[in-house]
Every structure is written in C-alpha cells, then in structure tokens.
Amino acid sequence: MRALSLYSRLPSIDIPTLLSAILLFSGSLMNYVLRLREQDRFEPGPWSALDPDYLADTWEHRREILPMFTIADFLAAFGWFSLCVPIIQVAWILSKGGRRRFGMHLLICAFAISGSLAELLGRLMTIGIESAADWISRYFNLDNWLDEDSGDGLGWRVLEVANFLTTAIVIWIDAFMWFALSGILITIFFSVRSDKEENPD
Numbered sequence: 001m002r003a004l005s006l007y008s009r010l011p012s013i014d015i016p017t018l019l020s021a022i023l024l025f026s027g028s029l030m031n032y033v034l035r036l037r038e039q040d041r042f043e044p045g046p047w048s049a050l051d052p053d054y055l056a057d058t059w060e061h062r063r064e065i066l067p068m069f070t071i072a073d074f075l076a077a078f079g080w081f082s083l084c085v086p087i088i089q090v091a092w093i094l095s096k097g098g099r100r101r102f103g104m105h106l107l108i109c110a111f112a113i114s115g116s117l118a119e120l121l122g123r124l125m126t127i128g129i130e131s132a133a134d135w136i137s138r139y140f141n142l143d144n145w146l147d148e149d150s151g152d153g154l155g156w157r158v159l160e161v162a163n164f165l166t167t168a169i170v171i172w173i174d175a176f177m178w179f180a181l182s183g184i185l186i187t188i189f190f191s192v193r194s195d196k197e198e199n200p201d
Contacts, residue, residue, distance in 0.1 A: 016085040023079030030072035034065055047160075052143070052153020055160050059137040066134050070127050077123035080116050080177060087112040087184060094191045101191065108187050115180025122173035129166045133159060 041061055046054035088109050092098070095105035136142075142155025 027075030055156040
C-alpha cells in the first residue's frame, strides 16, 4: 500500500519522450565511444597518402567494430523517429486542438516528420554503405589490380575514397535533421510568445 502511494506521487512520464531520450542517449554515447576508438588509430599521413597497408589494417579494425556501429546507428535512427511523436503532441497542444494558428503548428509537424524521415534514411544509408564496404573488403581482390601478384593495393585506395565520398553525402542528409530541429524550436518559440501576447493573464 505504501509503495502504491509513493508511486502515485511520482510525476507522470510520457513514454514516447522517455523512449526517444533513452534511444538517442544510448545511440549517441555508443557512437561517440566508437569514434574515439577509431580516432586513436587514425594516422593522417598514411591515410591521406592512401597507403595500401595502412588502409587494409584500418578496414580490418573497422570490420571488428562494424556490428557496434550498426547498433548505434539503429538506436539513433529510431530515437529521432520516436521524437516525432512528442513534437507532434506539443504542436497539437499549442494549437489548442487545431483551433489556433493552424499553419504555424502544421509547419512544426512537417518539420518533425520530414526531419525524422531524413534522419532515418540517412542512418539506414550509413548502415547499408558500411555493410557493403565491409563485404567488399572481405571478399574482393583489392591487392592486385594492375597485374597478378603486383601488390599495388589500388583496390584499397578506391574503396577508401568511395567510402569517404558516400559518407560525406550522408553527412549532409544527416544535417537536414538539425535544420529541421532548429525550425521546430524557433516555431515553438514564436507560438508560445504569440500565445502569451494573446492571453497575457
């Protein structure tokens, strides 16, 4: 009975918001730790020179941590996607059930949905690119392209450049989510300010 009374005193927690926070925090933390591990091994000289031995060793290391990167990307993708629900709820509340400044609050919903979808697609593209690159690094001949037993390592160079280019494309898709989030927050600010002006009491 006492436990029940203590539970009833706790503030109610919005499940979609809590789920989004947990997914985003855990996904971002995993990604940060993995990027730090990758950064410790990074050597700008051999990388920019496209040294085949260094690149082959780098891809070997990436292969070991790829499953963890995939999990982190999935967590972050679904975290952003689940954040869509509380943002739409906020827009609905601020619009007073669709009766106040409908266009402004529809814009918040549009930003939330488009930003979440862009983030989800960006993360899924990242997972696809990393998985395909990992598969190529495992099973394709990347050592001898000019001649048999030449050991030129051209394949490793091409793979690294292609991976860098495709990752850069996804970064810009990823950036759209931050643009959308800033649009959401700015619109919410103006919505709350206009509500205070309309209802000063």
